[in-house]
Amino acid sequence: MGRLYDSGARLMRRIYDRRLHDAAVLDAARHFPDAVSFETNWQAIRTEALQVAASIASIPRFHEIMREQADISASDGRDWRMYIMQAYGVRFLRNLARCPTLAALVAQSPDVLSASFSFLAPGKHIPPHRGPFRGILRGYLVLSMPLDSEGRPAATLTVDGHAHRLHEGEFMLWDDTFEHEVLNASDEVRIVLLLDIRRRSMPLDLRLLSNAVIALVRLGIRVRGSRIAV
Template identity: 55%
Template structure:
């Protein structure tokens, strides 16, 4: 854990010096292919709801990455990740269950990772930062519980700014900024999370990013994670 934290700090410090963009970004500029996914929202949502029927088989985030147990397991409530693609490594058995996403990923190579995220009722993900600014995070909300006032019951707070995404809403953001999540409802929140290759990097940062991606793919293949589902 200490080695992972130190390595993440070194990577973040490098990218902080080389890339200076805000916490949230313009989707049309940085991910124009987003319309492919938003246009297929009803079909993607149906596929995610089908996975919900076997949610107990989907691994929790800390099952996949024990280094993240403080973030994922601290309150004893589940944060489950149905992974279709991880840093360029396809998870074929999961792609077969989601043919719409399978087809979209095949025609959108800049999406390096694709996950359907299931956040348990009353789950809290404490504030943290991702280590790798070579990718951007795209949210497509698939099933958002509502509070008593009819507003979205889950909050994503990014760098001190709260976001409440309704069904079908999207957000493109940089997860190296501090962020925190609350599900203040008694229902599961379901979101599509895409990691997008950042296109505006300086040449040296692009080379470092490519090397980190290759190393991560090699680690994933060597470890042979069980993705469940």
């Protein structure tokens, strides 16, 4: 990543780390009650994701959207493609229109800032890294998961040293500022829904700082929007 991005990310993490002491994986019922709506409708969301996947070659790779992520997105020559429907509150209407079930769920959940389908190519490894900003939480809903020879999920999400193998329809809420990595050890594409969710349980000053950061990121996304819409 760029030096400026890395320096800003480290500073941002230090500010929040002094005050927040939640675990890497959180209780969705407490921190994001709307998770149940996404879990209940996972099969309809999956159908929409598979329809999008039919034109996967037109979906941008993550580092094509965000150059600062090239070292994790383009590290091994295998694709990590992101179909972004909403980013920090900026709605990409053409993308949302292709996924009406998901669009309706996002519209009904005001704490959801971002919603994207993540397509991880066979054999793709996203190396260990940390997100920059603890003002959001990451929702992870598995839509299409290849299985290994023992019937276990073949794609592994490792967060803070703990490996998680989620089956289709399972949801996990976690803090991506903890070190994490992903490996798709299969010959099929893994598809998940990624949500960025506003973290509510913070002191007032951190909530105000988070609102400012979100507004700044939103402005940057509007400038880059032409790279996101498919």
